[in-house]
Amino acid sequence: MKPKTTIILHSDPQNNQLAEQFKSTVRSIVSQINRDFDxxxxxxxDTKTRDSLEKNSIEIxxxxxxxxxxxxxxxxxxxxxxxxxxxxxxxxxNPVILKKAALEAFQISAVRNSKSGLFYSDYELEDGGNIKEIKLLFHHTGRVRxxxxxxxxxxIRREALDKISLFDESVKHNSLYDMRLKISEHYKITRISNKFNGSFYKVVASKKKANVFDYLLAGKDVQLEAEEVVTNHLKRINAYLEPGKFMTSEIKYDDVSTLAASVxxxxGFRPExxxxxxxxxxAQTVQDIEAIIVVNGGDNDPTIPEVKKYMKGGELYDPGKPEVYLIVVDINSIGFCLNLGVNQARGKYYVQLDSDDRLKPDAVEKIIDCFRSSGDIGMVIGSYEVWEKGDDGFLSRMKDIPVVTHDEWTEDNGRNNLLRINGxxxxxxxPxxxxxxMGYFGINDDAYARNYGEDYEMVNKIAEYYKIGRIYDPVYEVIRHSGGTDHAINQEVIDRNDEAKDDMRKEIILRRIAFNTI
Structure with a gap:
């Protein structure tokens, strides 16, 4: 009689797992209350592992x-x-240890959710002797990272694997990613969540912590293959944008600007x-620009007097330098602040600068040159170095992180691949x-958005109609520090940010499907 479930696992775990840790995985399989499996x-x-399974009448x-x-x-x-x-x-x-009732619970969920092809569950993470419950995100159309x-x-239902012709053996590095996307095209994907003590298994943590720059260390071949996987998925669901499709060939408008650019x-609360x-x-080589500083901490924000030092009457004011303007609001919304600056701007182009970062001296010059290189560019994106502010206040380049060029962007496929990556x-x-x-930047009026992703949404919208110009020389310096939004962020923040951008991805995919059906 055939078993209801086949359990597949690796007998050669990596990452210096101890033999005892592997045995704990095997013991958790043997202890399942549902015995209908091989x-x-x-x-x-090893022989002992085989004997322990066969002694319990488990076929291997x-x-x-x-x-x-x-x-x-x-x-x-x-x-x-x-x-x-x-x-x-x-x-x-990582060592993985099943709860005794895990298989039984998965099988009951499969009975309840007959249209689902793949099931996954929250899990426990054991880290240094402490147990933390990891709550995963529910699947939807926008989960294409x-x-x-x-x-x-x-x-996984076997019929779902058969539907996609099992695993694509041409995919070398992203097989699970490819499998999940393909199954999602035909079946629902079901998350089984946990309130408390309801996880199906435990994972023993590695020592590595979350780092927003981890993706930079991924091999080029891995990234290119992942791009091909997501591109093929978008083609199959009719959300793929063909090269040049819907693009504007020449930008025409009434130019009422009086300056080259507005930075x-x-x-909020960053006087330092x-x-x-x-x-x-x-310090820009192009001086025909202005700085618009939008303080969002209200009238008592200590950033205000620091900005006023550079304005008329301030001790650092210089009439020969770009004018500095100040807007003060009492609502902490990045998109709202950007929109206020846009409405006041006298420049032809908006240039991004975060309050704790720096522009290289030739940044604006190179940006303008890029716009002028082609009449169909609707946005220019540069490259940046990562710097760090030490406890002594000095800034130093983090040389272990390469210049971030995002050279995975291509003119033909960048706007499709952008759905896979986070920026x-x-x-x-x-301009x-x-x-x-495009309807201005989002002001936290998108689902899950909390001062995150308003620029990501804008890039995706613009890329649907306009060419994106690229600068691969570093023209910007991201400065990491203990109070920064990307410094050793925890899983809760990562999940919140992913919810925001993935919901945007869902809306983008649905919009592009609609484009392609016109």
Whole structure:
């Protein structure tokens, strides 16, 4: 009689897992209250492990690795399985320990959700002896990032795998990503959530912590393949934008600007940084510009007197330098601040500058040159270096992080691939009239948005109609510090930010499907 489920796991875990940790994974399989399963190991396991399973009347199969890619191994395992369901345990880099009732719970959920092809659940994370409950995000159409966490254990209907012709063996690095996107095109994907003590399994943490620049260390071949995976997915769901489709060939408008550019800085309670940002504007090789500082902390914000030092009557005022203007509001909304600056701007182009960052002296010059290089550019995005402010107040370049060029952007496919990644680069510059044409920046009126993603939404909108110009020389300096929004951010903040951008991705995908059906 064929088993209802085949459990597939790796017998050669990496990351210096101890033999005892692997045994704990096996013991958790043996202890399942639902006994209707067999086990397939990807790799050859030891005699004691085989004996412990066979002693409990669990049938096992071993797949020899022989330098085979993941997709090839999985397909060999699936061809050995006769079960209706697959429970895949990704124990390659972390020990995974199932709760005793995990398999039974997955199977009941599968009965309840007959239109779902893949199931995933919240899990416990053991880190240094402490247990933390990891709450994953619910799946929807916008979850197309390749780094989206679907946990270490997936319960998959065999019919769903057959529907997508098992794993694509041409995909070498992103097999699970490719599989998930393909299944989502035909079936629902179900998250099983946990309120308290309801996780299905435990993962033993590695020592690595979240870092917003981790993606820079991914190999080029991995990134290119992930781009191909998401591009093919967009094509299959009719959300792909063909090169040049819907694009404006030449931008025509009534230019009422009186300056070359307006650098707009939203800021709140950062008196220690704003002077450095303003000085970088005053040092530009192009002086036909202005600085618009929008303070969002109200009348008592200590940033205000620092800004006033650079205005008429201030001790640092210089009539030969770009004018500094101040707007004060009592609503902390980055998009709102940007829109106020846009409405006051006298420049032809908006130039981004965060209050704790700096522009290179030739930034505005290179941005304007890029716009002038082609009449169909609706946005210019530069490249940046990452700097760090030490406890002594000095700034130093973080040389272990390369210049962030976002060179994964291509003219033909950048606007499709942008749905996979979390940003397009910095600084960003947009003609003022196009910002207004696009309906301004979001002011936290998008689902889940909390001063995050308003620029990401804008890039995606503009890229649907206009060419994006790129500058691959560093023209911007991101400064990391203990109070920065990207400094050692925790999982709660990461999840909140991902919710915001993924909801934007969903709306973008639905909009592009509508474009393609016209």
């Amino acid at each position: 086990v397939i190991f990807l790799g050859i396991t 199969t071993e797949i020899k690795i022989k330098d085979k890619d993941f997709a090839v191994l999985m397909n060999e395992a699936l061809k050995q399985s006769e079960a209706d369901n697959i429970l895949y345990i990704d124990n390659r880099t 390749d780094n989206q966490d679907y946990g270490k254990v997936n319960f 707009i800085i939203p800021v 940084f704003i002077g450095t940002a303003i000085e970088s504007i005053r 397009a680069g910095a600084p960003r510059s947009i 003022i009239h196009i910002i207004k044409e």
